[in-house]
Structure formats: structure tokens, C-alpha cells
Amino acid sequence: MTPQFAEPTEQAIPVHVIEEGGQDAWAGQQPDHVQAWIRANGFTGSLGRHLLVPGDDGTPGMVLAxxxxxxSRVRGRFHLAGIASALPEGTYRLASGLPPEDAGNEALGWLLSAYAFSRYRAQDGAKARLVAPDGVDAARLMAIAAGECLTRDLINTPANDMGPDALERAAHDLAGDFDATVSVTAGDDLLAQNFPLIHTVGRAAARAPRLIDMRWGKSGPALTLVGKGVCFDAGGLNLKPGASMALMKKDMGGAATVLGLAHMIMALGLPLRLRVLIPAVENSVAGNSFRPGDILTARNGKTVEINNTDAEGRLVLADALTLGAEESPDLMISMATLTGAARVAVGPDLAPFYTDDDAMAQALSQAAAQVADPVWRMPFWEPYEKMIEPGIADLDNAPSGGFAGSITAALFLRRFAADTPYTHFDIYGWNPAPAPARPKGGVGQGARALLQALPGVLGL
Incomplete structure (x- = not known):
């Protein structure tokens, strides 16, 4: 689905945004029957509550939001989206009371309230359509919403319909919309083209592993996005318990997020050269599964001791990052549902990121606050480098002890980014409980913050 703003119309129902405690002052400027209706319904302007005020003909005449x-607002986001979901079908316009600095985020949230994943069952999102508020960039917001909906659809689709082959088709579909190009290296060709870790992780699955490589743009700074595309993670021979497999369709959330971000970048025509790299695999079990204790050689020649086959995401990303770094882009970003340790540290709602560039970190943090896409900087903590060095090989894919799991995974990935300016996101990609504009299920994290930050970071 592609969320759209409604066309302006005189019949659009006005929405008046009222802060808590401000209802009496606002009502004092209204006709007596409106004042009586507000008092009779006990409307106080509390966050998330709304009141439909009937017009003379009994149909909704206005909405008080x-x-x-x-x-109270700092404890959530997209506050009007929750109200939009409760309103009857119709066209609405924001008439008064909304702070101008909030208009963009609230309008985006209203757009996203229309999202519903209906591939397997008829479902509807909010049917209250919004006229784009004055002063917002409607085209930009619709491009962002479309990219976010793409991410959600990809994550929500189960692995039987979203294997490496389907993820490849999604990349081709996106490329076709924007005149981008896609090349794919699959199966044993991965070995011939020197992507040994991607091949090793994915070779036990029925659907062949592959590296998806999408390019767009002819001029400007070079940006490479790398997304973890583990379409289902059974854990390999270190098989996950059943409860831990329940959400593993979302282990390609990094790939889904970079595709959503790529949609935003291309739809907005940012003046840059974009490359998207997705190692797409399933981590399965068969006679040719890789084993604990194996030592593998990566694309860049580094050897990796396998101490847990369930730490496979960093392996497939390693080959993709090495490939990306070979062209020395101006910025390389990886996004991955990589570690449970990140969830323990910051929970499901924050997207932790790692960078050595203080200016990049500041730009991301500021952008995240501006667009209500929360992120949190984590450290590439140098003293922990020794934790990923097992002695028998250059690197350990799963250091023992369980300490600092997200940090050691990020340090592992940094070894493959060479000297390229590099930022890594360890996202969750899933909203565990419904919230305004974010139903339970797949969700993008960090993409909108990146989109907001990129012009300054890359000098666009």
C-alpha cells in the first residue's frame, strides 16, 4: 500500500488540537451548544482523547483532539495517529492548535495509521484521510511513509513466502520503480566470486543463498547500505529452542529496512550514488551445515572460528561489508537484527548504533529527535577487541561469557569495513505491542533518522 494525503475539499472535517487544560479557553470562543457538548462529555484535552462534535445535520462537524x-507527549510519538484510528471514515484537516514544529511528524503518523498487513487476511488501517497540513512537504512525507510500509510488509511476510529468492524479487521490484540496476550472485557462484561466508551460512537451506547488489544514481557522494537478509534463522546446528524461533521471519529486518530507506532516497531524488548490498540466506540444518569449531576464511582473508552457528548474521555481513569497502564509498551503513544483547540493553523501541565519527553521531541523534525515530549511540569499545580474538583464528564469531554481545558483534563487523567511514545499526525491526502509527509487527528503525541526517553528513 502507498499512503496518500487526501485532496483538499470544503467538506473536510476540521480537527482542533487542544492541550490539556486548554479546553475552557478554546470553548469560550465557540457557540453555546458546542460549549455544552464539551462539558457534557467531560473533554479535557488529555493526550490521545478525542471528541466528535456533531454539526447541525447530526454528522461530525468538528473533532477536538x-x-x-x-x-506527557515526550513519553510517546505520533499522538494524532491514535486519534485517526478511532475516527469514522472521512476526510479531515488540521484546523488549529497543532504546534508548527509538530506538524510534519503528526502528519506522517496519520499517514502511517492507514497501514495494515492484509496479505493473508483482510485487514484495514485507519480510514480517516488527512489533508496535508500547511507548511509540510507532503511529497516527502508520502515517500517516507511508502518506504516504511515496504519495510513493514517485507518483515511481516513469513519465511515460506519471503525466502532469499523472494527478497531478491523485492529488490528487483524496487529497482524497476526507480530505474536502478540489480545484479545477483547465487549458489555456488558465491564461491567462484569469493563470498565464502555467505555461501557457508546459506548452503544447508533448500533455497540458495545469494548476494543482492542494487545500484542507483550517477553522481554525487557514494553511499553504501548493507542489510542483513537472514530470511529465517533456525540457528544452524546450534539449533534455537522453539520459543526463540517464533519471530525469526524478522531476521531479514536489516535488509527490509535498507530497502525501505533506499525507496525514500530514490523517491526523493537525493543527489548521491546509492549501492544496496543484501546477503540473503536461510540459516538451516542439513548434512552440509557449517559446524561449531569450524574455521572459515572470509572474503578479505581473515579467518573466523565458529563458536556458535547461531551467530551467523555477522558472518554474511562480513563478506558484504568487504565488498562494499572495496569501492571506498564516502559512507557505509549496515543495518541488522543482530543481537539479543542490544534488546537487553535498550529494549525494542530504541535503535542502537555504532560509529567512530562524532559528527555523524551528533547528526544522527539530532535528526532522530527531529523526526521521532529514536536512536542511541553505543561505543566501539576498543578494550573489548581482545574478546573477539580466539587465538586459533583471527576472529571469534561468538565470544564466550555473554558480556557486551552487541558491542563485540559491532567490533567484529568493523574489521571488515576497512578504512571506510562506517556506521552500524543493531535494530530489532519489530513492534511487540500496538502503538499509534505502529501496529504490532514489523517496523522500520533508524531509516528516517538516517534520511534526515544524510544531507548534512554527505554535504548534499
């Missing part, structure tokens, strides 16, 4: 207080 509670906007709470500044203190």
Missing part, C-alpha cells in the same frame, strides 16, 4: 502536555 486532546494533545496533553509537553511532559
Amino acid at each position: 486532546g494533545y496533553g502536555t509537553a511532559a
Whole structure:
């Protein structure tokens, strides 16, 4: 689905945004029957509450949208999206009361409230359509919403319909929309083209592993996005328990997120050269599965001791990062549902990221606050480098002890980025409980913050 703003119309129902405690002052400027209706319904402007005020003919004449207080609003985001989901079908316009600095985020949230994953069962999102508020870049917001919906659809699709082959088709479909090109290296050709870790992780699955390589743009700074595309992670021979497999269709959330971000970049025509690399595999079990104790040689020649086959994401990303670094892009970013340790550290709602560039970190943090896409900087902590050096090989894919799991995974990946400016996101890609504009299920994280930050970071 592609969320769209409604066309302006005189019949659009006005929405008046009212902060908590401001209802009496606002009502004092209204006719007596409106004041009586507000009092009779006990509307106080509390966050997330709304009141439909009937017109003379009994149909909705206006909506009062509670906007709470500044203190209450910081505990959530997309507050009007929750109200949009509760409104009857129709066209609405924001008439008064919304702070101008909030208009873009609230309008985006309203757009996203229309999302529903209906591939397997008829479902609807909010049917309240919004006229784009004055002063917002409607085309930009619709491009962002479309990219986010792409990410959600890809993550929500189960592995029987979203294997490496289907992820490849999704990349081709996206490329076709924007005149991008896609090349794919699959199966044993991965060995011939020197992608040994991608091949090793994916060779036990029925659907062949592959590296998807999409390019777009002819001029400007070079940006390479690398997304983990593990379409299902059974854990390999270190088989996951059943409960831990329940959400493993989302282990390609990094790939889904970089494709969503790529949609935003291409739809907005950012003046850069974009490359998207996705190692797409399933981590399965068969007679040719890789084993604990194996020592593998990566594309860049580094040897890796396998101490847990369930730490496979960093392996496939290693080959892709090495390939990306070979062209020395101006910036390389990886996104991956990589570690449970990140969830323990920051929970499901924050997207932790790693970078050595303080200016990049500051730009991301500021952008995240501007677009309500929360991120949190984590350290490439140098003293932990020795934790990923097992002695028998250059690197250990799963250091013992369990400490600092997200950090050691990020340090592992950095070894393959060479000297390229590099930022890594360890995302969750899943919303565990419904929230305004974010139903339970797949969700993009970090993409909107990156999109906001990129012009400054790359000098666009």
C-alpha cells in the first residue's frame, strides 16, 4: 500500500488540537451548544482523547483532539495517529492548535495509521484521510511513509513466502520503480566470486543463498547500505529452542529496512550514488551445515572460528561489508537484527548504533529527535577487541561469557569495513505491542533518522 494525503475539499472535517487544560479557553470562543457538548462529555484535552462534535445535520462537524502536555507527549510519538484510528471514515484537516514544529511528524503518523498487513487476511488501517497540513512537504512525507510500509510488509511476510529468492524479487521490484540496476550472485557462484561466508551460512537451506547488489544514481557522494537478509534463522546446528524461533521471519529486518530507506532516497531524488548490498540466506540444518569449531576464511582473508552457528548474521555481513569497502564509498551503513544483547540493553523501541565519527553521531541523534525515530549511540569499545580474538583464528564469531554481545558483534563487523567511514545499526525491526502509527509487527528503525541526517553528513 502507498499512503496518500487526501485532496483538499470544503467538506473536510476540521480537527482542533487542544492541550490539556486548554479546553475552557478554546470553548469560550465557540457557540453555546458546542460549549455544552464539551462539558457534557467531560473533554479535557488529555493526550490521545478525542471528541466528535456533531454539526447541525447530526454528522461530525468538528473533532477536538486532546494533545496533553509537553511532559506527557515526550513519553510517546505520533499522538494524532491514535486519534485517526478511532475516527469514522472521512476526510479531515488540521484546523488549529497543532504546534508548527509538530506538524510534519503528526502528519506522517496519520499517514502511517492507514497501514495494515492484509496479505493473508483482510485487514484495514485507519480510514480517516488527512489533508496535508500547511507548511509540510507532503511529497516527502508520502515517500517516507511508502518506504516504511515496504519495510513493514517485507518483515511481516513469513519465511515460506519471503525466502532469499523472494527478497531478491523485492529488490528487483524496487529497482524497476526507480530505474536502478540489480545484479545477483547465487549458489555456488558465491564461491567462484569469493563470498565464502555467505555461501557457508546459506548452503544447508533448500533455497540458495545469494548476494543482492542494487545500484542507483550517477553522481554525487557514494553511499553504501548493507542489510542483513537472514530470511529465517533456525540457528544452524546450534539449533534455537522453539520459543526463540517464533519471530525469526524478522531476521531479514536489516535488509527490509535498507530497502525501505533506499525507496525514500530514490523517491526523493537525493543527489548521491546509492549501492544496496543484501546477503540473503536461510540459516538451516542439513548434512552440509557449517559446524561449531569450524574455521572459515572470509572474503578479505581473515579467518573466523565458529563458536556458535547461531551467530551467523555477522558472518554474511562480513563478506558484504568487504565488498562494499572495496569501492571506498564516502559512507557505509549496515543495518541488522543482530543481537539479543542490544534488546537487553535498550529494549525494542530504541535503535542502537555504532560509529567512530562524532559528527555523524551528533547528526544522527539530532535528526532522530527531529523526526521521532529514536536512536542511541553505543561505543566501539576498543578494550573489548581482545574478546573477539580466539587465538586459533583471527576472529571469534561468538565470544564466550555473554558480556557486551552487541558491542563485540559491532567490533567484529568493523574489521571488515576497512578504512571506510562506517556506521552500524543493531535494530530489532519489530513492534511487540500496538502503538499509534505502529501496529504490532514489523517496523522500520533508524531509516528516517538516517534520511534526515544524510544531507548534512554527505554535504548534499
